[in-house]
Amino acid sequence: MHKSILSVREITAHDIPHIADYWLQTDPEYFCSMGCDLTKFPSRSEWIDMLNEQLKTEYEHKKSYCIIWLLNDVAIGHCNVNQITYAEKANMHLHLWNQEYRKSGFGRIFVKLSLPYFFKNLKLTNLICEPYSLNPAPNKTLAKLGFEFIKTYRCIPGSLNFEQEVNQWQLSYEKFQKLFNSGEMKFDNVHKDL
Numbered sequence: 001m002h003k004s005i006l007s008v009r010e011i012t013a014h015d016i017p018h019i020a021d022y023w024l025q026t027d028p029e030y031f032c033s034m035g036c037d038l039t040k041f042p043s044r045s046e047w048i049d050m051l052n053e054q055l056k057t058e059y060e061h062k063k064s065y066c067i068i069w070l071l072n073d074v075a076i077g078h079c080n081v082n083q084i085t086y087a088e089k090a091n092m093h094l095h096l097w098n099q100e101y102r103k104s105g106f107g108r109i110f111v112k113l114s115l116p117y118f119f120k121n122l123k124l125t126n127l128i129c130e131p132y133s134l135n136p137a138p139n140k141t142l143a144k145l146g147f148e149f150i151k152t153y154r155c156i157p158g159s160l161n162f163e164q165e166v167n168q169w170q171l172s173y174e175k176f177q178k179l180f181n182s183g184e185m186k187f188d189n190v191h192k193d194l
Helices: 013-025 028-033 044-056 106-122 136-144 173-182
Strands: 003-010 064-071 074-085 089-096 126-129 148-155 164-172 190-193
Touching: 003 106, 013 044, 013 064, 013 074, 044 064, 064 106, 074 106, 089 106, 106 126, 106 136, 106 173, 136 164, 164 173
Parallel strands: 089 126
Antiparallel strands: 003 064, 003 190, 064 074, 074 089, 126 164, 148 164
16 A cells, blocks of 8 residues: 555646547546537637636636646646636536546545635635536535535536536535634645555
């Protein structure tokens, strides 16, 4: 058994090809299980342009904001928010790029490490996540992290999705602060025995 170090950081230009690869080379069945409509996916050049635009944009004007997830300093996923209303709210999405790391418990730790970036840099009062109701992994992760279940409803939750039933979860800044101050959430690099 050895220790693995889980950490997070903001996206850099180096990460952009890896994110494009994730969206364009991952098994289509996986994306369908997440509620994605493959016909809505941008081309590689469109992904690269969008992500480069994100890098150049100040926090107050970002349309999307991405945090990279690292295992022993190697990027293995990302967490991003979009539908951002600065100093108010944003919608969060979770992505582990490689199947071997899904269902490992890493997602919960990575989201926990990502939360301070969203609340601090975007000055959010509420963070929302609306996973496909038939995708159990993110729904379990959000419940374990203290997100409040709001409702289940039918919608097209994002530009890459088909119409579906989603579970809406919310974490307020006040609840985030309580969890942080109580010690339930620790935000340094995490060491995990594997």
